Amino acid sequence: MKVNTKMITEDEVLVIVGPQSSKQAVPAGDVADNYATPMISPWSTNPDTTKDRPYVFRGCFLDPFQGPVVANFITNEFGYTKAAVLYDVASDYPKGLAEFFKEAWEKIHGEGSVVAYESFTTKDADFSSQLTKINQSGAEVLFTPQYYNEVALIVQQAKELGWTKPIVGSDSWGSAETVALCGEACYGLFFSTHYAAAGATGKTKAFIDRYKEKYDYTPDDVAALTWDSLGIVETAVKKCGKITGKIEKDRKCVRDAMAKIEKYAGITGQMTFTEEGDPIKCAVIVKISDKGEYEFYKSVCP
Amino acid sequence: MVFFFQNLINALQWGSFYAMIALGYSMVYSILMLFNFAHGDIFMVGAYIGFGVATGLVALSASGFLALPGWMILVLTILLSMFLTSFVGMIVERVGYRPLRDAPRASAAITGLMIGIMLETGNLILLGARRVSFPPLIESVTYNVGGVFVTNKKIMIVLVSLSFMLALHLFVQKTRYGMAMRAMAFDYVVVPLLGIPINTIARLTFAIGSALAAVAGILFGVAYPVLDPYMGIVFGWKAFVAAILGGRGSIMGATLAGFLMGFIEIFVAMVFPSTLRDLIAYSIILLILVFRPHGFFGEPYSARLRL
Numbered sequence: 001m002k003v004n005t006k007m008i009t010e011d012e013v014l015v016i017v018g019p020q021s022s023k024q025a026v027p028a029g030d031v032a033d034n035y036a037t038p039m040i041s042p043w044s045t046n047p048d049t050t051k052d053r054p055y056v057f058r059g060c061f062l063d064p065f066q067g068p069v070v071a072n073f074i075t076n077e078f079g080y081t082k083a084a085v086l087y088d089v090a091s092d093y094p095k096g097l098a099e100f101f102k103e104a105w106e107k108i109h110g111e112g113s114v115v116a117y118e119s120f121t122t123k124d125a126d127f128s129s130q131l132t133k134i135n136q137s138g139a140e141v142l143f144t145p146q147y148y149n150e151v152a153l154i155v156q157q158a159k160e161l162g163w164t165k166p167i168v169g170s171d172s173w174g175s176a177e178t179v180a181l182c183g184e185a186c187y188g189l190f191f192s193t194h195y196a197a198a199g200a201t202g203k204t205k206a207f208i209d210r211y212k213e214k215y216d217y218t219p220d221d222v223a224a225l226t227w228d229s230l231g232i233v234e235t236a237v238k239k240c241g242k243i244t245g246k247i248e249k250d251r252k253c254v255r256d257a258m259a260k261i262e263k264y265a266g267i268t269g270q271m272t273f274t275e276e277g278d279p280i281k282c283a284v285i286v287k288i289s290d291k292g293e294y295e296f297y298k299s300v301c302p
Numbered sequence: 303m304v305f306f307f308q309n310l311i312n313a314l315q316w317g318s319f320y321a322m323i324a325l326g327y328s329m330v331y332s333i334l335m336l337f338n339f340a341h342g343d344i345f346m347v348g349a350y351i352g353f354g355v356a357t358g359l360v361a362l363s364a365s366g367f368l369a370l371p372g373w374m375i376l377v378l379t380i381l382l383s384m385f386l387t388s389f390v391g392m393i394v395e396r397v398g399y400r401p402l403r404d405a406p407r408a409s410a411a412i413t414g415l416m417i418g419i420m421l422e423t424g425n426l427i428l429l430g431a432r433r434v435s436f437p438p439l440i441e442s443v444t445y446n447v448g449g450v451f452v453t454n455k456k457i458m459i460v461l462v463s464l465s466f467m468l469a470l471h472l473f474v475q476k477t478r479y480g481m482a483m484r485a486m487a488f489d490y491v492v493v494p495l496l497g498i499p500i501n502t503i504a505r506l507t508f509a510i511g512s513a514l515a516a517v518a519g520i521l522f523g524v525a526y527p528v529l530d531p532y533m534g535i536v537f538g539w540k541a542f543v544a545a546i547l548g549g550r551g552s553i554m555g556a557t558l559a560g561f562l563m564g565f566i567e568i569f570v571a572m573v574f575p576s577t578l579r580d581l582i583a584y585s586i587i588l589l590i591l592v593f594r595p596h597g598f599f600g601e602p603y604s605a606r607l608r609l
Binding site for chain 1 (some may be wrong): 305309312315317367426432433435438442444446451453455456501522525526527528530532534535536567568569571574575576577
């Protein structure tokens with residue numbers, strides 16, 4: 001926050017890209033908005049970062065967005081009509097996502113189409129009774145927006161209880177640890193996320209290749225989203241045309257230009273901002289390959 | 303019906319973990335009249351020692367130096383970890399409990415809590431916050447018996463834990479040391495005067511309880527192969543509830559209560575929404591205690607405790 005204030009008042013920056021995590025982005029967004037300085041956080045998913053702050057934008061989608069995305073994906077890909085959800089009731093992220101998924105699924109398939117809505121609490125290791133219930137409910141697919149350690153346990157136990165149908169997750173699966181802990185049981189499963197390095201094409205692939213050349217490792221989602229945020233800022237500044245040197249006026253111009261950007265073609269998908277400064281963009285569905293790699297499967301839009 | 307039997311199998315596995323941990327609480331209580339609140343964390347340490355031993359043996363086996371089949375590695379892991387974890391128990395007794403044996407009970411009780419925190423953070427410093435994955439020692443095979451799914455791991459876990467409980471029972475009832483433990487449980491003021499060394503018996507009790515916790519930890523790793531340093535806390539509390547429910551100091555009681563708690567938890571989740579599982583399960587247990595305040599096998603006078 002102090003750094004942000006300093007950048008704005010002393011260094012007189014035109015626009016800020018960052019910070020990444022919501023913990024810093026929420027307070028930083030407050031400062032930026034108060035000083036009428038445009039800011040874009042590439043990775044912060046907390047709704048408060050941009051809420052009621054006309055000068056603050058973000059480069060990624062929000063948590064609630066993944067619910068409908070996954071519901072649409074399962075419906076279109078498999079044609080299933082009955083889903084089960086298993087989530088941690090004591091943790092904000094999974095609980096929120098479970099609710100958003102249920103809402104979206106029932107909007108498509110009608111009331112009661114989520115045939116099992118089961119929960120557990122953080123640190124639980126045995127999910128046998130919940131999974132037995134889910135097995136019994138006649139669900140065709142299981143959605144579980146959990147973190148990597150629980151994903152491993154849930155998937156393995158589900159298989160041991162005779163579950164052979166697909167299990168789908170959210171961006172919290174996207175850690176390398178998921179496959180390390182879960183092993184072959186997780187191969188062939190899907191989850192939604194911001195971007196996938198393996199199997200990328202076109203612009204995205206070009207970015208990955210250049211990044212690899214320079215830093216010698218595969219860029220993760222933060223790197224890709226930051227790249228896109230920089231691109232958006234660049235576009236906005238160019239649109240503004242000449243920089244007048246009057247910092248207040250220039251900042252306002254850049255802010256307005258960013259808000260007006262339509263269908264910006266980024267490497268993490270096409271983006272258009274809502275009034276809140278959150279992008280409308282597509283999510284990526286990743287398939288865990290037979291080698292345990294996260295492969296781009298398809299892009300799903302809201 | 304299939305649904306019922308599936309849950310029965312699930313409950314048997316889950317209950318055997320509670321039972322094995324509850325035994326450790328119960329034994330220490332019957333000898334020293336205190337609850338070793340570090341026991342849940344000794345379970346965690348046992349699981350990690352098992353993880354270390356198993357990983358080492360797997361690597362040794364893979365290097366071709368000592369080619370062992372998976373089940374053999376598991377047996378060796380259990381035996382070696384029991385041995386090593388029993389030393390952890392004995393150290394905890396020597397450092398944490400013996401100096402405080404005549405201190406007020408509350409001081410001895412918080413000792414356990416403090417040692418528990420030390421074990422957790424010690425592990426965190428040693429291995430970091432990353433969760434570790436217990437190596438899959440035996441290939442998981444799933445049998446479909448008329449719609450009920452049973453794995454070889456589940457059968458193995460229930461059988462192994464039952465045999466250890468039986469072995470403990472025989473040890474306490476049939477050996478001289480067991481007799482000394484029972485005598486100590488009966489009266490730990492007078493019995494030492496008769497020439498039974500209280501320190502030896504206390505150490506032995508901690509060693510056996512910790513060795514059982516190690517077995518539980520390894521079987522836990524086989525069933526739920528993700529370990530983290532805080533895995534023993536809530537689990538320890540719940541097993542402690544089982545120990546009380548069984549009747550303080552009763553082996554039979556702790557075993558039965560452990561299984562009963564597994565059954566209650568699983569079947570509550572079967573009937574009610576799983577969000578309410580612990581709320582309803584522990585209300586039932588509270589209700590049992592209201593009607594049987596001394597547990598199943600406990601007796602009203604604390605001087606008359608039985609092993």
